[in-house]
Amino acid sequence: MKVKATWSEWVYCGVGDDMKEDVISRPVSDYLQDPILFHILNRKESKEVGKKIALEKIKVELEIDDILLCNSNFKKAIWFNRIGVMKFGIVPIGK
Numbered sequence: 001m002k003v004k005a006t007w008s009e010w011v012y013c014g015v016g017d018d019m020k021e022d023v024i025s026r027p028v029s030d031y032l033q034d035p036i037l038f039h040i041l042n043r044k045e046s047k048e049v050g051k052k053i054a055l056e057k058i059k060v061e062l063e064i065d066d067i068l069l070c071n072s073n074f075k076k077a078i079w080f081n082r083i084g085v086m087k088f089g090i091v092p093i094g095k
Helices: 021-031 051-061
Strands: 036-040 046-050 067-070 076-081 085-090
Touching: 021 051, 021 076, 021 085, 036 051, 046 051, 051 067
Parallel strands: none
Antiparallel strands: 036 046, 036 067, 067 076, 076 085
């Protein structure tokens, strides 16, 4: 997915005590419209979660790992980097 997607520029979202929860929660709700998302840490650690759980996991895990949230058909994603930035991706039709 990371290779096939067309990505936006990085956007600052903060991490730890500096996390901007509204900067994270609004795009997760609006951009990834599915009620169930894929929460991916790496090739071996991924699971389906609801949006509320996904947001809670970001708060706890972002300082430790990069996080990729994808919609159910893997056409849209938000990539969170552990330094406190995120970007939006979309897989073009036909890829």
